[in-house]
Amino acid sequence: MAVEALKLDNVKKNFAGTEIIRGLNLSVAQNERHAVIGPNGAGKSTCYNLITGRYELSSGRVYLKGEDITNLQPYEVKRKGLSRSFQITNIFPKMSVFENVRCSLLWAMGYKYSFWHMVGGQSKLNEDAEKIIEELNLKDRRNTLAGVLSYAEQRALEIGITIAGGSEVILLDEPTAGMSVSETEYIVGLIRKVTEGKTLLVVEHDMGVVFDLADRISVLVYGEIIATGTPTEVKENQAVQEAYLGAAMEEH
Amino acid sequence: MACLVRGSLKRKIMNNIIQKSALSAYVPWVVSAIVLSILPFIFTGGGAITIMNQIGITIVLAMSYNMLLGQGGMLSFGHAVYMGIGGFVAVHVMNIVENESLWLPLPLLPLVGGLVGLGFATIIGSFSTRKAGTVFAMISLGIGELIAACCIIITVFFGGEEGISGDRTMAPPTFGIEFITQKEVYFLIAFWVLISVFCMYLFTQTPVGKMANAVRDNPERAEFVGYSMRWVRFVSFCAAGFFAGIAGALFAINYEILTEQNLNLNMSFQVLLATYIGGVGFFLGPIFGAILFTLLQTVIGLQTDLWALYTGIVFILMVMFLPAGLTGLFAMHLIPMQLGRLGMLVRPYAKIFIPGLAFLIGSIALIELINHARHHGEEQFMTLFWIEFDTKSFLPWIVFTLMVVVGFYISRIIAREVTEAWGEATFVEGERR
Numbered sequence: 001m002a003v004e005a006l007k008l009d010n011v012k013k014n015f016a017g018t019e020i021i022r023g024l025n026l027s028v029a030q031n032e033r034h035a036v037i038g039p040n041g042a043g044k045s046t047c048y049n050l051i052t053g054r055y056e057l058s059s060g061r062v063y064l065k066g067e068d069i070t071n072l073q074p075y076e077v078k079r080k081g082l083s084r085s086f087q088i089t090n091i092f093p094k095m096s097v098f099e100n101v102r103c104s105l106l107w108a109m110g111y112k113y114s115f116w117h118m119v120g121g122q123s124k125l126n127e128d129a130e131k132i133i134e135e136l137n138l139k140d141r142r143n144t145l146a147g148v149l150s151y152a153e154q155r156a157l158e159i160g161i162t163i164a165g166g167s168e169v170i171l172l173d174e175p176t177a178g179m180s181v182s183e184t185e186y187i188v189g190l191i192r193k194v195t196e197g198k199t200l201l202v203v204e205h206d207m208g209v210v211f212d213l214a215d216r217i218s219v220l221v222y223g224e225i226i227a228t229g230t231p232t233e234v235k236e237n238q239a240v241q242e243a244y245l246g247a248a249m250e251e252h
Numbered sequence: 253m254a255c256l257v258r259g260s261l262k263r264k265i266m267n268n269i270i271q272k273s274a275l276s277a278y279v280p281w282v283v284s285a286i287v288l289s290i291l292p293f294i295f296t297g298g299g300a301i302t303i304m305n306q307i308g309i310t311i312v313l314a315m316s317y318n319m320l321l322g323q324g325g326m327l328s329f330g331h332a333v334y335m336g337i338g339g340f341v342a343v344h345v346m347n348i349v350e351n352e353s354l355w356l357p358l359p360l361l362p363l364v365g366g367l368v369g370l371g372f373a374t375i376i377g378s379f380s381t382r383k384a385g386t387v388f389a390m391i392s393l394g395i396g397e398l399i400a401a402c403c404i405i406i407t408v409f410f411g412g413e414e415g416i417s418g419d420r421t422m423a424p425p426t427f428g429i430e431f432i433t434q435k436e437v438y439f440l441i442a443f444w445v446l447i448s449v450f451c452m453y454l455f456t457q458t459p460v461g462k463m464a465n466a467v468r469d470n471p472e473r474a475e476f477v478g479y480s481m482r483w484v485r486f487v488s489f490c491a492a493g494f495f496a497g498i499a500g501a502l503f504a505i506n507y508e509i510l511t512e513q514n515l516n517l518n519m520s521f522q523v524l525l526a527t528y529i530g531g532v533g534f535f536l537g538p539i540f541g542a543i544l545f546t547l548l549q550t551v552i553g554l555q556t557d558l559w560a561l562y563t564g565i566v567f568i569l570m571v572m573f574l575p576a577g578l579t580g581l582f583a584m585h586l587i588p589m590q591l592g593r594l595g596m597l598v599r600p601y602a603k604i605f606i607p608g609l610a611f612l613i614g615s616i617a618l619i620e621l622i623n624h625a626r627h628h629g630e631e632q633f634m635t636l637f638w639i640e641f642d643t644k645s646f647l648p649w650i651v652f653t654l655m656v657v658v659g660f661y662i663s664r665i666i667a668r669e670v671t672e673a674w675g676e677a678t679f680v681e682g683e684r685r
Contacts (some may be wrong), residue, residue, distance in 0.1 A: 052476065074475040084476060092469040094533075107478030111459035113487050141666045148481045161477060 003066040005030045005169050005199035006082070008050070011060035013043075013050055013223075020046055022223035024060070028169075033200045035210045040107045040221035040244075043144065044203040045087055047220065048173055052084050053077045064169060083167035087174045087203075089154045091161060093147030097138050100146050101160050102129040108165025127237060129164075137158045137186070152183040156190060170195055172202040176209055188213060211235075219243070257580035281450055288442040292435055303435045307546045309502045312448045314527045314545075316495035321524075321534035323456060324488040325468030326381070330396025331523050336515020337372050337399070338365035338497025340410060343503035346418035358431050360425040362444045362501040370490055377489035382482055384471065396517045403512035415511030418504065431505070435567020441502050448495050449539070455491055456535060464488045475584040511528060522549075525567050526630045531577025540578045558623055562616075590679040594675045600670040607662035614636065614655025621648060 006028040013021040021043050029032045036044055047057040051062055053074040061070045064082050072080070091099050093135060102125060109125055109136060111117055119125065133142055136156045141149060155175060171228055175191060176184045188209055192201070204210045211231045218228040219240050227237045234240055257674050292301055296433055313335055320326040342365040348354045356364070380391040410416070420437075421430050431437055455461045463484045467474045471481040504510055513519065522545070530541020545563065553559040595632040618638055624634045624643055634643050641648045 039374055056470075059616075071481065074472075075478050075480045078476055078478040086473075090470060090473045092466050092473065094469050095465055099465070100460065103462050104477040106459045106463065113460045113463075113479075113483055115455060115460045115487065115491070116460045117459055119459055119462055161473070164634075165478065174470065 002143060004028060005032070005062070006016045006201060007063040007066075008047075008051070009061045009063065011047075013055065014238060016127065021058075022049065024220075024223065024225060026218055026225055026228075028201055029201055031196045031197060031199055032096035033202070033213055033215045035214035036201065036203045037205075037207070037210055037217060042129050042220045043223045044220055045170055045173060047247045048084060048161055048171055048203065051077075052082065061086055074219065075107075078165075078167065081167050082169040082171065083162045083165065085173055085175060087090070087163040087177060089158050091146045091149070091154060091157055091236065094127060094144065095146060096143050097133060097146055097149070097157060098129060098142050100157055101132050101136075102126070104164035105129055105132075106159040108167075108226050132160050132164055136190065152179060152186065155179065155183075155187060155214045158196065159187070159190060163198075165200075169201070172204075174203055174205060176206050177205065184209065189229075255399065258616055263525075272295060277441045281446070285446055285467075288446060290441075292438050296304060298434060301438050303546060303550045305438055305441050305506050306550060307379075307543050308438075309499050310523075310526055310542035310546050311445055311539050312502065313499035313523055315449055315452050315544045316499065317491045317523045317527045317536045318532055319452060319464075319488055319492040322483060322534070322537065323461070323468065324464040324483060325471075326384055326489065326491075328520070329389055329517065329524070330392040330394075330520050331492070332515045332517075332519035334369040334373055334493040334496035335500035335503065336510065336519070338369040339498030339510045339514060340416065340500075340502035341506070342367065343416050343418040343510050344393065344409075346420060346423065346504065347416075348506075348543070349424075350356065350419055350422035354485040355424060356418075358420055358505060359426050359443070360506060361423075361438055364496045365493045365504065366498040370494040370502060372497075373490045373493020377493070379387040381489050382465075383483035384481075384485065385665040392520075393517070393616070396515075396520050400516040402510055413512065417509040417510055417512075418507055420505050437506055440482070440505065444498060444502055448498055452491075452495060453535065459489045460484060474591060480548050485622045494517045509529055514616045525563060527569055529567060529577055531579030531608030532584075533576050534579040534583065537577050537579035544578065546651075553602075556620060556623075557638025558619065561619070590675075591677070591680070593677040596673055598672075600666065600673040604663055604666040607659045607666065610651055611660075614659055615653045617648070617652040618656060621652065 006026070008024050008026040011021055011024040012019065017095075024043075024047060026036075026047075034131075036047070038044055045174050046055065050057055051069075053072050056071050059160075061068055062190060063069065064080055065079075067080065069077055069080055069082070092103065103118065105125055105128055106119075109122075109128070111119075111122075122225055133139055136159070138149075138153060138156060138160070141153060146154065149157065156210070159172065159175060162172070173190065179187065184206065185244040191202070191213065202210075202213065204213075214231060216229060216233045217223065218225050219234060219237075220226075221243045227234055227240045229237070286428070291304060291552050295301065295304065296506040313331070316334075317328070317331045345354070345356065345361060345364050376391075376395055378567065380388055381394070387559050404412060404603065421432050423431070429436055431440065443595030457465075461602050463474060463479050464487075467479070468482045468485045474481050474484065500510075500514075503514065526545035527538045529544055530539060544566075548559055548563050548566070551564060556562075570577060576583065585594065585597075588597060620634075620636055621643060624631075626635070632644050633640050634641060635641075
């Protein structure tokens with residue numbers, strides 16, 4: 001079997017003695033679109049923060065394409081090819097849309113801490129940035145400060161920043177939260193487009209989006225994965241229905 | 253990847269040289285160079301050149317400070333330290349050159365100051381840039397206090413309270429110039445101001461310069477796009493130290509003496525003030541700040557001993573009502589200008605000018621009058637705005653108080669009109685801002 005794109009091995013996390021993540025095992029295959037669902041407070045965002053080095057693990061290991069990335073710094077995780085978005089929009093507000101995207105490309109394109117290149121003169125860099133902006137459908141907002149974009153546009157930019165630089169594994173945290181139906185459609189279409197040929201892990205509350213997008217779904221309840229499988233399997237799973245899905249499905 | 257990048261850079265530079273873009277990009281710099289060369293022939297007075305020299309030094313210092321505050325989001329309370337250390341070493345080097353133990357033409361001395369500033373910033377930055385915000389500010393404050401205290405203790409280097417002095421004219425002549433006159437020094441300073449500002453501009457256009465903005469805006473996200481916020485800050489910090497060191501050496505050349513006052517916290521606050529007044533959000537902001545601040549300090553300073561009070565008031569008003577600084581005020585007007593509605597603002601501005609001016613003059617006069625009564629009470633007459641009057645009579649007090657009260661009242665009424673006109677002049681249907 002091919003090596004998993006992302007693998008969590010018995011990951012635990014305590015906050016002030018309370019166990020929030022209680023032995024999490026998760027494996028995401030290469031090029032798979034994998035969704036994580038679960039009630040509020042189940043530890044979905046915490047799980048992301050543990051993978052990407054924002055929080056330190058209490059125990060367990062995280063592997064990216066077979067390589068141990070446990071407790072690396074966020075920038076090291078990104079350099080290894082894993083990129084994430086945030087639940088709360090997390091962009092560079094006082095920079096233009098173009099600068100936001102271009103900055104997200106810099107490291108991946110090998111510029112590092114260079115103070116001897118002029119970014120304006122790097123044609124490949126600028127072309128790539130323009131291409132991403134076009135993909136995001138933000139072309140007419142190119143020179144607008146990111147902080148004054150509409151919410152949906154900011155969410156799109158958030159995804160743009162995440163996918164810029166061509167990370168192979170993409171983690172999205174509630175990409176459609178707080179969006180109208182048409183905005184959701186736009187974002188889902190965008191996600192489909194930009195994650196083509198990549199491994200996607202997505203946390204999402206909107207079950208329509210989840211069942212539409214995901215190849216496999218894991219259900220996270222109180223810091224544990226209670227089920228993993230295809231959308232149909234998960235929908236039919238007794239434990240899932242009891243714990244979470246039944247209530248969530250009625251809502252929608 | 254790296255070699256790919258370099259290859260394309262070379263190609264791009266070649267293209268730039270060939271294409272017109274190279275020409276248009278250098279226009280502002282050529283114009284600046286011409287203006288700087290003409291200035292001493294317009295303002296020929298010795299006093300004017302002295303002030304211009306001071307402005308030039310402050311520009312380099314304030315611009316370097318803005319690499320931290322405006323570009324990198326680091327609030328430093330001890331930036332004068334890097335200028336001071338660079339300056340002290342420059343004076344020592346000047347003395348070594350005088351003893352003929354070292355051959356160094358004076359125009360290269362700022363480079364020495366810069367390297368010293370860079371070296372010192374590397375040491376301090378290695379631990380102070382770990383965190384931004386309060387931690388960084390407190391460390392900078394501590395370092396500022398520490399070095400100022402060292403000035404009194406380590407007299408071999410800092411020369412105690414008298415400081416140390418040198419003689420710039422003893423350096424080997426450069427193309428026959430011995431830098432005896434202020435005007436000769438002016439050209440040396442102008443040259444370095446231009447070079448420094450140009451290099452600082454180039455820095456903002458580099459990957460690390462762009463990432464400095466990103467780290468300022470959102471340090472956490474910067475980490476998630478692959479950059480360590482600490483390293484980005486560190487590089488900016490070192491660069492800022494380098495240019496501050498250049499300013500220090502220019503100071504050493506201009507004044508031929510450095511004392512504790514050139515690197516203490518007071519000096520650091522002055523840098524902060526000048527930068528902020530100019531506008532931290534704009535690359536060129538500190539230039540205007542440096543000009544205004546130095547004029548307040550020198551021109552107003554000659555007229556009244558209360559210049560620091562006025563500077564303080566200007567600073568507070570700026571922070572409260574115009575946080576984008578002087579440059580922000582100009583930039584604001586670009587919107588109505590682009591809409592072709594600048595004309596709509598002329599009338600309300602003209603209307604508020606007279607009562608506003610009356611209020612301003614009245615306030616200054618009252619402050620000066622009180623100061624006069626407090627400190628020079630024995631002198632009956634004082635001169636203010638070229639008018640001599642009797643401070644013992646009630647008339648000036650009444651006139652100035654009336655000016656303040658009436659001026660303020662009318663300004664308040666007209667201010668509403670100005671706000672309305674502003675709203676109209678900048679209103680764009682369906683446009684978010």
